Amino acid sequence: MRAHHEPVLLAEVLAWLRHGPGLYLDATLGDGGHSEALLDSEPGARLCGCDRDPFALAFARDRLERFGDRVTVAHSTFRELPGAHRAAGGEPFTGALFDLGLSSRQLDDPARGMSFQTEGPLDLRMDPSRGTSAAERLQAADEPSVAQVLRAHGDLREAATLARAMVAAARSGGLATTRDLVSVLDRALGGRRHPRRYAQAFQALRIWVNDEAAELEAALQWLPDAMGPGGVVVTIAYHSGEDRRIKQVLRGARSFPSRRRPPQASEEPDRGPWLELTRRVVTPTHDEVARNPRARSARLRAFRRKPT
């Protein structure tokens, strides 16, 4: 059985995450690459491994079978993590990993419709057993909402124009596949090929269809109660909106009154329950990106739960 997804920043994840025996959370199990390395290198580690994708879970469950009862696997979104945690015994976590976004298994499967580079239904769900596909959602959506999605999650300057074209195509039955979406974008943008725009539009629709911003928010709000004192959370984000939100919430900083002068002692924000361990964001080396181009946008941060 060969893994399809190459774990990103593997040595760095282990260096920050692993610190002794206890229960670890992998909230984004995927192919189980990070978790397998953790369980191999930390004999006292037990794992609560979760993913919303039933296909990823089936693969990871087989891969991690040799660890026996050290591993509990759950079909769970971030919102459902409290239930998965209780089912795994509810012991406060020693470590938690959120390796966000998509796995190569999802990206490369044409049936998921995740990529403009493969022909398939315009689905984009990480869990095809729940919710509605991107094509169905676009048929029912109005232009301003779609424009807002493209702007907020894809940074698309042409959001209004593209939304108009997409909603019109969806309502007339002409937006069922990934190729249809590329053709609609090409026509709306004036006929040339625009791979960067396609990637931005697919990312925006994927975040929308999977409700990724609200999912992340739910996990970040729940984490302080789930982690044991001294427990470490490692996050890997693949786009700037996600990374920004992780920083805002886990740094616990309110915005300072002025950006032009350093904060006065009286203005020091309440730093909340987390201590930031990574002084600077950790990114992959040139070698890693050369080996695995999908790692290129990865941004890793680590935070320690302060004792209460």
Ligand SMILES: C[S@@+](CC[C@H](N)C(=O)[O-])C[C@H]1O[C@@H](n2cnc3c(N)ncnc32)[C@H](O)[C@@H]1O
């Ligand atoms: C980048 S992959 C993880 C790869 C994994 N670390 C490995 O080594 O194979 C991200 C995984 O997170 C899952 N995922 C993303 N958002 C999720 C959410 N809100 N709830 C549950 N799973 C999620 C995806 O289904 C995907 O399998």
